[in-house]
Structures are given as C-alpha cells and as structure tokens.
Amino acid sequence: MSGLDINAITKAFGNFIAVDNVRLNVPHGTFVCLLGPSGCGKTTLLRMIAGLEEPTSGAIVLDGEDITPLPTHKRNLGMVFQSLALFPHLSVGDNIAYALRIRGASKEEQKKRVDELLTLIHLPGFADRPVAKLSGGQRQRVAIARALALSPKLFLLDEPLSALDAKLREAMQVELRQLQQRLGITTIVVTHDQREAMTMADLVVVMGHGRILQAAPPIEIYRKPADAFVADFIGITNLLPAEVDSAGRTTILGTAIPGLAMPAGVTKASVSIRPEDVHLGEPGGRAITGQVTFVRDLGGTIETFVEVGSTSIIAVATPRERPNVSVGAKVGVTLPPESCVVLGS
Amino acid sequence: MRREAPKSFADYTPLLFPGVMLVVFFVVPFSTMIAVSFFKRNPAGFYTPDFVIDNYARFLTTFFAGVLGFSLMLAVLVAVCCVSIAFPFTYLLTKRSRRVQTLWLVGLLSVLSLSEVIIGFAWSTLFSQTAGITNLFVALGLMDKPVALLPTFGAVLAGMIYQALPYTILVLYPALVRLDPTLLEAARTLGASPVKAFFNVVTPALRNTIVATLIMVFVFALGSYLLPQILGRPRHWTLSVLITDQAIYQSNMPFAAAMAVFLVLISLALVGLTLLVGRRENAL
Numbered sequence: 001m002s003g004l005d006i007n008a009i010t011k012a013f014g015n016f017i018a019v020d021n022v023r024l025n026v027p028h029g030t031f032v033c034l035l036g037p038s039g040c041g042k043t044t045l046l047r048m049i050a051g052l053e054e055p056t057s058g059a060i061v062l063d064g065e066d067i068t069p070l071p072t073h074k075r076n077l078g079m080v081f082q083s084l085a086l087f088p089h090l091s092v093g094d095n096i097a098y099a100l101r102i103r104g105a106s107k108e109e110q111k112k113r114v115d116e117l118l119t120l121i122h123l124p125g126f127a128d129r130p131v132a133k134l135s136g137g138q139r140q141r142v143a144i145a146r147a148l149a150l151s152p153k154l155f156l157l158d159e160p161l162s163a164l165d166a167k168l169r170e171a172m173q174v175e176l177r178q179l180q181q182r183l184g185i186t187t188i189v190v191t192h193d194q195r196e197a198m199t200m201a202d203l204v205v206v207m208g209h210g211r212i213l214q215a216a217p218p219i220e221i222y223r224k225p226a227d228a229f230v231a232d233f234i235g236i237t238n239l240l241p242a243e244v245d246s247a248g249r250t251t252i253l254g255t256a257i258p259g260l261a262m263p264a265g266v267t268k269a270s271v272s273i274r275p276e277d278v279h280l281g282e283p284g285g286r287a288i289t290g291q292v293t294f295v296r297d298l299g300g301t302i303e304t305f306v307e308v309g310s311t312s313i314i315a316v317a318t319p320r321e322r323p324n325v326s327v328g329a330k331v332g333v334t335l336p337p338e339s340c341v342v343l344g345s
Numbered sequence: 346m347r348r349e350a351p352k353s354f355a356d357y358t359p360l361l362f363p364g365v366m367l368v369v370f371f372v373v374p375f376s377t378m379i380a381v382s383f384f385k386r387n388p389a390g391f392y393t394p395d396f397v398i399d400n401y402a403r404f405l406t407t408f409f410a411g412v413l414g415f416s417l418m419l420a421v422l423v424a425v426c427c428v429s430i431a432f433p434f435t436y437l438l439t440k441r442s443r444r445v446q447t448l449w450l451v452g453l454l455s456v457l458s459l460s461e462v463i464i465g466f467a468w469s470t471l472f473s474q475t476a477g478i479t480n481l482f483v484a485l486g487l488m489d490k491p492v493a494l495l496p497t498f499g500a501v502l503a504g505m506i507y508q509a510l511p512y513t514i515l516v517l518y519p520a521l522v523r524l525d526p527t528l529l530e531a532a533r534t535l536g537a538s539p540v541k542a543f544f545n546v547v548t549p550a551l552r553n554t555i556v557a558t559l560i561m562v563f564v565f566a567l568g569s570y571l572l573p574q575i576l577g578r579p580r581h582w583t584l585s586v587l588i589t590d591q592a593i594y595q596s597n598m599p600f601a602a603a604m605a606v607f608l609v610l611i612s613l614a615l616v617g618l619t620l621l622v623g624r625r626e627n628a629l
C-alpha cells in the first residue's frame with residue numbers, strides 16, 4: 001500500500017505520555033497539517049516519523065515497509081527544522097548539495113541539482129552566498145531546497161514558517177503548497193496556526209494531549225468539528241448550550257430551533273455555530289432576542305457581539321449584508337439549523 | 346540593549362581597578378624583564394644596566410635553535426593530542442544528563458587544583474619500574490617483568506597532556522554545549538550517519554573554537570618547565586627549562602630575560618595569527 005501508515009504509535013517520557021496511541025493513514029502525495037496547542041505532542045510525533053525519537057510502542061509503515069527500526073539516515077526523508085539548522089560553515093550551494101556530497105555524487109551532478117533546486121525556490125544564482133547573509137525568507141527556502149535535494153519519499157516540516165513576519169508567512173504558505181503539488185510529495189507540516197493549516201492542507205489533523213481528536217479535510221474540520229475543543233481551536237465559533245424541552249423540540253437559550261435534531265437519547269449538548277452563519281435581524285418572531293454590546297468594524301467584515309442573558313454570541317457579516325446596528329440596540333438572532341453542529345461531549 | 350558610550354572621566358572609573366592590577370602585575374614586571382634582557386651580565390654580582398644585544402645574539406646557535414625547535418614541536422604535539430582527545434570527549438559529555446556532566450566537570454576542576462610538581466611526581470611514580478603501572482601489566486600477564494617507562498619522550502608527553510587536558514575540556518565545553526543539536530539531526534535526515542555528521546558538520550561548524558583552543562593549549566604547554574625535567578632526559582628539556590636554569594642556577598638574569606621575552610613574542614605572534622584567521626573567516 002502506498003503512503004504513510006502510523007500504526008498505534010505511543011511515546012512516553014518517563015511517566016508522561018507525550019503521544020498516545022496515534023493512528024493515522026496518509027495516502028501518497030497528501031499534504032497533512034498537524035495542528036494543536038503547545039505541548040500536545042506534534043513535534044514528538046514528527047520526530048518519531050523522522051526516526052529522531054524512538055517510539056515506546058507502535059509502528060511506522062512507509063509504502064508497505066516497516067521503517068520503525070531504520071535509523072534516520074536510512075529513511076530517505078527530508079526535514080525542515082524550526083531553527084532551520086542550516087550549516088553555518090557552508091555556502092547556500094554546499095548546504096543544498098550536502099546530501100548529494102556525502103553520497104559521493106560527482107561535482108557536476110551536485111551543481112546541476114543545486115541549480116535546479118535554486119530555480120525551484122526562486123533563488124537562482126545564490127549558490128555561492130554564505131547562509132549568514134540571507135534574509136529570513138531566503139533561509140527558509142534554502143532549508144526547504146536542502147531537504148528536497150534527494151527527492152525524498154516524505155517531507156517533514158516543524159513549524160517552518162513561525163519565524164517569519166505575517167505577510168511573508170502567508171506568501172510562503174502559498175508557495176509551499178504550490179511546490180508540494182508540483183512535486184506530488186507526501187508532506188507533513190506541524191503548525192499551531194489554524195489559518196496556515198486551512199491554507200495548505202489536504203488533511204488537517206487536530207491533536208490534543210497526545211491524541212488525535214479529528215483528522216479530516218480542512219473544510220470538514222471547520223464545518224463539522226468533532227467536539228468542542230476542535231470547534232474552538234479551528235477558527236472562531238459560538239458554543240451554545242442546547243436542550244430538548246418537554247415537547248420534544250430542541251431549544252437554544254430557551255428558543256426552539258425547528259429542524260435541529262439532537263442524537264437519540266441526548267437531552268443536553270453543546271452546539272457550535274460559526275459567526276458568519278449567525279443572522280441578525282429585527283427582534284421578535286422566531287428569533288432569539290439579544291442586545292448588541294460591541295461592534296468591531298474591520299472594514300472587510302463587521303463583528304457584532306450580542307448578549308443573550310449571560311451568553312455572548314458573535315456574528316460576522318460583510319458591511320453590505322449588515323444592517324446598521326449600534327451598541328445597545330435590541331436585535332433578533334437567528335440560528336439556521338443546517339449550520340448548527342451538535343457536538344459530542 | 347543599547348549602551349551609551351562613556352563620556353566623562355567618571356564613566357571610566359569601573360576600569361580603574363583592573364587597570365591598576367594590569368599595570369602592577371603585568372606591565373611593570375614585563376617592562377622590567379624587557380629592560381633586563383638588554384643589560385650586561387656581571388659574573389661577580391648580578392647584572393649591570395647597559396644596552397647590549399649579546400643576550401639575543403646568543404640564540405643564533407644550533408643548540409638554542411634545537412631547543413627552540415623541540416619546545417615548539419612538543420607544544421604543538423601536546424596541543425594536537427589534547428584537542429583530538431578533548432573534542433570528541435566533550436562532545437559526548439554534552440549529550441549526557443546534567444548530573445553526569447556536572448560530576449565530570451567537578452572532577453576535571455579538581456585535577457586543575459594539582460600543581461605541576463604533584464603531577465610530575467605522581468606520573469614519575471606511575472612510570473617507575475618499582476611501583477609503576479608495568480607491575481600491574483605483569484600481574485595481568487601482559488608483560489614478563491616490570492620496566493621503567495621514564496625518562497622518555499613518551500613520559501613527558503603523557504604528563505603534559507594530562508596537565509593540559511582539563512583546561513582543554515573546560516575551554517571547549519561552553520562552545521559545544523551551545524552548539525545547536527538540530528544541526529546534527531539535520532545532517533542525519535540528509536543521510537549522514539552520526540559519526541559522519543560529527544566529522545563533517547560538528548567539527549567544521551566549530552572550526553574557530555578548535556583553532557583558538559589549539560593555540561591556548563600550545564601557549565600553555567610552552568610554559569611547562571617542571572614536567573620535562575622530572576619525566577624526561579636533558580634532551581627533552583624545553584626553552585622554559587633553560588630559562589629557569591639560566592635565571593636560578595646560572596644567575597644569568599639578562600639571558601634568561603631575553604629568552605623569556607622571545608617566548609612571549611612567539612606566543613603573541615600566534616595569538617595574533619589566530620585573530621587574523623578568525624577575522625578572515627568572519628569576513629567571508
């Protein structure tokens with residue numbers, strides 16, 4: 001079977017379980033983003049795939065071959081470290097050619113591949129520069145080129161863009177994604193920036209406390225989060241309490257939402273609804289009545305904070321859609337049932 | 346953090362204490378020595394103030410050329426041996442747990458508290474026929490009968506390496522601890538075995554540190570004058586031994602001073618050379 005198969009991997013440091021029985025199947029050519037809060041075991045999982053950390057139990061299978069016992073240097077993978085780890089004593093070209101050089105490739109072969117990769121990362125003619133003289137974004141690209149020199153089967157990156165400023169980071173996200181698609185290489189990127197994950201990934205894997213909480217395509221993660229943690233972690237969401245009343249209707253904040261069904265046997269649950277799905281209108285009718293407490297006009301979008309009882313609801317709309325609301329005004333909040341996701345607890 | 350340049354005289358007061366120390370304990374004695382090196386020897390008394398260059402002219406004999414050559418060769422050998430032992434050792438030490446590292450460093454520091462005399466006599470006992478390590482080899486069946494391992498060149502070398510090794514390790518340790526461990530990991534993901542990565546990533550990345558340490562051990566070894574006498578034959582004696590001999594036993598202060606000045610100049614020249622090489626590399 002082609003692709004990467006992570007088979008019940010566990011890593012314990014003493015008594016502390018950093019990665020807990022993780023199973024994941026990554027088809028060949030997939031771009032995976034490992035997403036999660038700090039300390040949830042993303043780096044540890046990536047390092048185990050790279051062979052830099054030995055799993056306590058479980059197996060890692062690449063294209064049908066169990067690579068768990070192989071040392072790092074025999075795994076044929078490319079890795080970009082958070083610190084980049086460019087060799088300070090070598091020029092850009094020699095950094096990129098390192099993997100070829102220690103395999104005894106000829107000088108011409110090395111030069112040809114270096115030129116090829118420099119073109120790929122849009123830095124042609126940089127081969128003789130010392131790495132210390134590069135800008136942050138350029139070093140980033142050199143680290144990527146160096147990792148790709150041997151056309152590895154697996155491309156691993158640990159928070160590769162976190163050191164860049166916001167603008168450059170967004171540009172590099174797009175560039176990295178395009179590069180990956182051109183090469184068709186199976187790629188795993190660790191990040192704790194959910195926007196980054198949404199931009200690049202085919203498959204977003206949300207981790208928490210050493211476990212995988214949900215693994216799905218980005219839009220599915222966004223639309224159908226598996227639980228409150230995922231819903232809250234990916235983007236902004238409203239988490240509202242829902243109950244089934246005596247008449248069997250599902251109610252949110254005391255107002256019945258026709259068309260919203262709870263799973264059988266559940267009478268109380270959390271419901272997630274994205275701010276852009278919340279509609280504001282005139283109070284009355286079937287809408288939940290609330291009061292506007294704050295309006296944040298960002299130009300492109302307007303965020304309206306509405307208080308219903310003691311619960312705050314955020315609604316986002318474009319200026320065109322949003323009727324003029326002002327702080328203190330009474331509004332009616334409508335929650336379309338098809339946008340409400342009942343979360344498992 | 347931005348520091349303002351000192352403006353008034355008062356801003357320089359923190360420099361006063363080290364400045365005075367430097368003058369009293371370095372500039373004054375060293376100037377005296379330079380002056381004495383041009384004085385004339387007085388066999389009856391000590392020396393008389395004068396300005397002669399005879400003391401320096403005496404170097405130009407094959408005997409002194411030989412001693413100087415041997416001293417330099419010995420110091421280079423000690424430096425190279427120390428660094429090639431200490432570098433991999435210190436590298437492996439930095440991979441151990443903090444506890445292990447602390448224990449080793451404390452042990453090494455305690456070796457530094459031993460004086461050259463104690464080290465010399467300890468090794469002379471260890472290399473002797475009657476009580477030396479060869480008795481141990483005999484007991485283990487590795488040798489037929491105990492032999493004396495001194496006075497030999499090997500004994501001098503061993504003693505001096507033992508003396509210089511703790512310094513070497515302590516000088517290399519900070520640089521190796523600060524080395525980014527992901528450099529080595531990056532090399533491994535690029536297909537280098539750990540040993541290969543050590544030689545073509547760790548070593549070249551720390552080239553400046555290694556060169557500086559070599560020079561330091563070299564200068565340190567150049568000043569050793571007891572170990573060659575205790576563990577070696579007269580032909581293993583270094584320039585430092587001759588300086589001591591001239592100054593203390595022959596009472597020829599001017600000549601001893603001239604040799605000392607010469608030794609200092611060579612040391613300075615080497616330090617200058619290192620700085621020059623370092624600057625050129627940084628300019629790359």
Ligand SMILES: Nc1ncnc2c1ncn2[C@@H]1O[C@H](COP(=O)(O)OP(=O)(O)OP(=O)(O)O)[C@@H](O)[C@H]1O
Nearest residue numbers: 013016018036037038039040041042043044045192
């Ligand atoms: N060598 C180690 N020894 C002991 N504990 C470790 C070791 N490496 C990691 N841990 C622990 O394992 C947990 C997961 O660490 P990991 O570096 O994988 O987190 P992460 O998800 O990458 O976090 P971040 O986003 O901050 O990089 C952390 O609690 C960390 O303290």
Ligand SMILES: [Mg+2]
Nearest residue numbers: 042043044190
């Ligand atoms: Mg991490």
